[in-house]
Amino acid sequence: MSVGVLPGGYWDAEERLHRDFELAVLTGRDEELLADARAPRPAALITEVLSRCVRRLGGISPVPPEVARGLLVADRQYLLLHLRRASFGDVVRAHLVCPWAECGERVSLEFSLADVPVEEARRRAPAHTMTLTAEPLEVTFRLPNGADQEELAELSASNEAEALTSLLARCVQRLGPDGDRPEQRRIAELSATARSEIEQRMHELAPSVEQSMEARCVHCGRVIIAPLDIQRFFLGELRTDSGLLYREVHYLAYHYHWSEHEIMELTRDKRRTYIEVLADAIEVLNSGA
Ligand SMILES: [Zn+2]
Structure with missing residues (x-):
């Protein structure tokens, strides 16, 4: 059993925040589930894995899939990091070709997952309100979570611009003086500046887990930035056949x-x-x- 505290946190329906967690290591049963998954729907699989392995989250135990789905994107990544460390250890080995043109040698890199930079949420609240400068509008939004990842997975692959609009429409809870959730059409009609202002603010407020690792090439001595897509890495590694x-x-x-x-x-x-x-x-x- 491994314990920790989420960089963000989960708000329940009564607006109570849950942050500390207990995590069980993966068993053969969990591997079987992952190996059996026919369709590659990573976000949905992660939800399933987390709801099985997170034994307690704050005052919530067991953790049902709807809670795992409602976790912030970075909190889910953070739990995966913990799960990987608890189940298979802290060290990650990557084999790649040095991207510097004059070098191009094969290098094996070793990272410690304990070194992955994690940034805590700047401000914790179930929803955040801001006033746009592009248009005099007040916007209330929540931060993106696993449910958004699940819902928008297919769309992001085929049409990224539309996926971003849908994501904003899912996250924005109030736009302007009327209290209702705006329709997607209203979001699509916002100016590009207004949209990027909201996205920027979301980005500032959300916790984050670094998605790349830095290492030095043993041949040329230059710095290599290796991408680390935690969700894909975790699922790839776990897919025991x-x-x-x-x-x-x-x-x-x-x-x-x-x-x-x-x-x-x-x-x-x-x-x-x-x-x-x-x-x-x-x-x-x-x-x-
Ligand atoms: Zn090199």
Whole structure:
């Protein structure tokens, strides 16, 4: 179990803020879920993983999917970082080609996830109000969350401009003196300056997790900025192919006579440690030592 505090926080319906969390490490069951996911819908998968692994968030336990979905984008990334560190350790290895033209050598980089810069929310509130300077309008908005990521995933891939408008329309809760949520048409009609003012303010207020890592090339000594898309990295790394997972389960069940249920509750590390121990033992037997 790993514990921490979200850089942002979750506001429930009664406007109470929940920030401290308890996180269980991933088990074979969680890996099975990820391996089985047919359609690549990363945001929805992350929601599922988080609602399984976050055991408590402030006063909320267990954490249902709608809460995991309602977490701010950076809070979800932060939880993934924690989950990865707790489940598979802190070190990330990346193999890439040095992007400096005169160098172009292959380099292996090592990062510590503890070094990923995290910025806390500047101001915590369920919603924020600002007055635009481009137009004399008062705008109330909330910050983007997992539900927005899930809803807009497809649209962002096909039409980014429209996805941004939809995101603003989802987040803006009040525009001008009338108290109703504006229709998407109203948002689309805002001037580009007005929209970028709102986006800028959202960006300033939201917590953030750095999405790139800095390292030095061992060949040319120059600085390399390696992108670290935490969501994609996490899912890519976790996608044990299910065939391998089931072979591992079979191997342990066969030799130790543990039930499938028991084996699937093990973490990947534990499972593989037992497999290594077994492999050594079997080798010793075969060599007649
Ligand atoms: Zn280099």
